[in-house]
Amino acid sequence: MDIIFYHPSFKAASWINGLQQRLPQATVRQWQPGDNAAADYALVRTPPVEMLQGRSDLKGVFALGAGVDDILTQLKQHPEMLSESVPLFRLEDTGMGLQMQEYAVYTVLGWFRRFDDYQQQKQQTLWQSLKNYRRQDFTIGILGAGVLGSNVAQSLKVWGFPIRCWSRSPKQIDGVTSYYGADQLSDFLSGTQVLINLLPNTPQTVGIINRQLLSQLNSGAFVLNLARGAHLVEEDLLAALEAGEIKAAALDVFVQEPLPETSPLWSHPRVAITPHNAAVTLPEEAMDYIAKSIQQREAGEMPEGRVDIVRGY
Ligand SMILES: NC(=O)c1ccc[n+]([C@@H]2O[C@H](COP(=O)([O-])OP(=O)(O)OC[C@H]3O[C@@H](n4cnc5c(N)ncnc54)[C@H](O)[C@@H]3O)[C@@H](O)[C@H]2O)c1
């Protein structure tokens, strides 16, 4: 069995060794331009078109991340890149759920306990207790109730906040109110104090967090974008912050990455920024997952994490 590997920034050698150890019967190689030799599987992130083009014999392509919007965008521009018969898989959880939980719990509790306000008071040497939020009013609304959204919902539930989620179809998550479809979006937004975005980037979700959506949240709501920059209209968020409709935001992802130095988000006192690392691909977990999936595929089974290319995630 032959496996080809391509990632624009990961160290190929440790992935090749790690996969080789997990799949001793395989020959794993780093794909280089011009390599048209046979391959059964490909592990990729934003691959050059020529890497996958014409490889209709592939038994699977494994994206080295949870989101596949980069590959699907390439595929739209170059439909010949991936044969329709070749299944595309993505990473499901592989340690990203816990990382998202850490980020969400830290941020939400900070807002709930008004640490951002106390930080500002510290700069004014101001010793003053502020009115606490009421837990029962601090409703958390999670856009996207998939692998990561449901992990985040579970971790916030233990703090006693009302939790709701919004997805394409109804979800059964214990203690979480499910809203679904475009018809229920307004009801989901109404009463939401903290909006957490964990949607995939698709033609249906691009620009979804805009002025119109933000205006339906509670006055003084908080926004946490953990999914993709394309979901959020940054100027609309800035306008809503200036108008006091939104109290603060924490952003891990941006329309343009790295975030340009000239972006007003950098200097905004109520915007927290991290460099798209809310949940990174953990090599050991990802290799275990992919090796298991390849073994399942070899046994004639269809592993989890298959991307629905038409649906877009
Ligand atoms: N910031 C980071 O470091 C980081 C890390 C990993 C993943 N992500 C992002 O998180 C996203 C979510 O990952 P996941 O594994 O939970 O995905 P998932 O596919 O398991 O879940 C997606 C959820 O979104 C919902 N959804 C999709 N389209 C919808 C629509 N049009 N209307 C309503 N709901 C819709 C689905 O119903 C599902 O509940 C990824 O696509 C990726 O972009 C970001």
Ligand SMILES: O=C(O)[C@H](O)CO
């Ligand atoms: O989707 C993912 O896995 C992360 O956002 C890295 O791109």
